Amino acid sequence: MAAELFSTFYQFADVFAFLILSAAGLAIVFGMMGVINMAHGEFIMCGAYVTVGLVKLGVPLAIAQALAAVTAGLIGVAVEYLVVRRFYKRPQDSLLATWGLSLIVTQSMLLIVGSSITGIGTPEGSFAIGGYTFSTYRLVLFACAVAVLIGLYVTFMKTRFGVMARATMQNAAMARALGARTGRIYAISFGIGAGLAGLCGALYAPTMTLIPTMGATFVVESFVTVVVGGANVLLGTAPAAVFLAMIRMALNASYGQIIGQIGMLFAVILIIRVLPEGISSVLVRRGR
Amino acid sequence: MSLVDVKGVTKRFGGLTAVSDVDLTVNAGEIHCLIGPNGAGKSTLFKLIVGLYPPTKGTILFDSIDITEERPSARVQRGMSIKMQAPSVFKELPVRQNIQIALQERFSGAQRIFEEDRLLTLLNLAPDSGKVAGALSHGQQQWLEIGMALALQPQLLLLDEPTAGMSPEETFRTGELIKSFNAEGMTVLVVEHDMAFVRQIAQRVTVLHLGKIFARGNLEAIIQDEKVAEIYLGKTHAH
């Protein structure tokens, strides 16, 4: 009995972690700047490739992953400065511009690196409960997802940067009038978003085959989570991930992966109809 | 004979009751003004009659037909025409095309062009007919939109603060325009703040306060009512 319960929890944790890790970065960028970053998948890919590259050079996995996330973050800052900056509050244009960027990056990677490189294996370690075996690494991913949420909470709620960032999110002109350097805040926030994407890629790199188009695997689900969740990461993306993970799990269990994905899509469409601004609009107290 | 019958209409937004148990009758052929201080619920009541959202309770009748559940476009098809407060024309399209879109269901071909010209002259917009509507001044855009609303030749014209942002002279001309259409049989319901304008055009007046009907009657009666002046808290143009 306990084994069944744990197994259910494990499956939930697996999907939840995937959704949080892939969507958190996107949610920050969307919530902060009203920008839809279609190159999100490419930051994920960047994190994965840098991780694998470093590991093959002998760097320990965890350090490689951290460095990969930072790399992605720095590239994100550059991208923000060069491209994204012009498209604040213009979701359609930012979507198209970053989609163009995404095409350029994936296809260039295909040209330069080729279609696949040998990956690195999932760290060993499994444990058994009842008749089931579970991979430890998957639980590590869950722990990371939770850590990301806590980290974001602390950053955005408890630090000075976080307060300025939230002020900028609500009313950039006012924030600027009160001394916030909104340009830097946007750059840093986009960098955080890209870094989180890189982290996602870095964490999942040992579990996947690396191809330049691997970002696409994450794109649909992360977009869906952000759309359902709305602009607020903590009060939107997290509950959305919970909700979608449960739907996904239930459908996967009964009908398999494809129905799982299709079911999630339908759930999204239904949610958008009922809550056009996502779950955030319900949970965020409108203190204005 | 009543053209619009609002019966027992209440509208709540979450915890806020914007309009509470309001009855309103607009008789055919009259110019009816809806006034009241800020926050009285005038705009909400207007939007309920227009159909932007449904009431929490109550019914709305137009020409004895229950339109409570109908979309704005359906209400317009029944004979209403609407102008909201902020100018809302097709900003990227030329002025003439704006009028054309309003007229095209009723007229076609050469006759439509004749009507376009007639309206453009009436609105003083003939020299600007090739410009994009967004290039017009605020007052001109208001006029363009009023013109488009009139182009539908409605039974009932609904205006929400049509003179907002207009100069006194433009305001007066708007009033005369509305009166001339009323003289031809058009019923008009206007939400207004500008008491001079109300005095210029109104025949009957309903006063809203805090979401409820405060007073109603002929223009003279309302103007002389001290209690109405009081709720405006000293705004001089209520006297």
Next chain:
Amino acid sequence: MFKLLDGSQTLGRGWTFWSCFVAVLAAALIYPVFADSYDVGNFSYFLIWIFMALGLCLMWGYGGMLSFGQTLFFGISGYAYGVLAINMGGGSATIAALVLSIIIAMIAAGILGYFMIWGGINGIFFGIVTLSATLVLAFFLGQTAGPEWHIGPARLNGYNGMKGMDPLAIGDYFIEGSALYYVMVALIVIVYLALRMLVNSRIGNVIVATRENPQRAEMLGYDVRKYQLLTFVIGSGLAGLSGALYTSWGQFITPSSIGLPAAAMPIVWVAFSGRSDLTATLVGSFLLLFGFQTITVYSQQAALVLMGALLLATVMLAPQGFVLGIGKLVADRWSARRRLGASPALADTSRLQPDET
């Protein structure tokens, strides 16, 4: 009705424009006489995609609805053609298969469109939902490689692609080579002219009004949802036409025509050309397709990099569209020369001339 060919929603009017049009058309019709059959076949291939581009132009440029679902309906119709052509046995039944598959795509668009539009999904979410639907279909079809995935004798075949359907045929005669080319040219002319008439008509006025200010359009008595659905169904149906023609041209269709990066291509063509005008889209898409084909022979990745770069450049530098921008520059210079100095300043005249009919 034919005076609707010229109107305020389309650039290009009067004798100059239409003479150029006739000249280009004449050149297109004579082309097979001088070119070899390989090139003619290639030309037909370019023309296949034009319908999808024009459909997106209608939805996005005129209707203001950015749909990422063009390849979704391309795929639905393409696979439907394959299934129907195989099951109905080929020969003249392929014509019926073509028509039916487009109808199927339009019905699918009607259903998805109804759900989205009546559900109040618009703006960027319209794009996200259509993109998601597209990716889900691609994903779904991608794992149908096993023999259990079939409709009648037609196997879906996953990424190996559905094969074995007949090309368009009348009886035993396959419509290929020059014959197919002429059919395509005829279809393009018909669709282009029909779209011109549509957008310049009263319905076109409402479509544009809905894009500009849906609330105002609603308050002029138009149920904007119906017009949006109509636009979506027609635009998606044109993508379906491309899909069915594609499958019939190559007797082959795979999920790669549906998912990424294929789904991005119509957006690139239309954005680069100038989504707000049919003629610009027609010309620009053709040029892009031509360029893409030329490069892709050497390196598909390089061609796609170029597409991505063009999309980025368009959004950053010329959001109105490069082809449209250049076209208007040329037109303004031309009319300035004719008017000898009284050239209209671009800044304050509207870019669309008032209706002079």
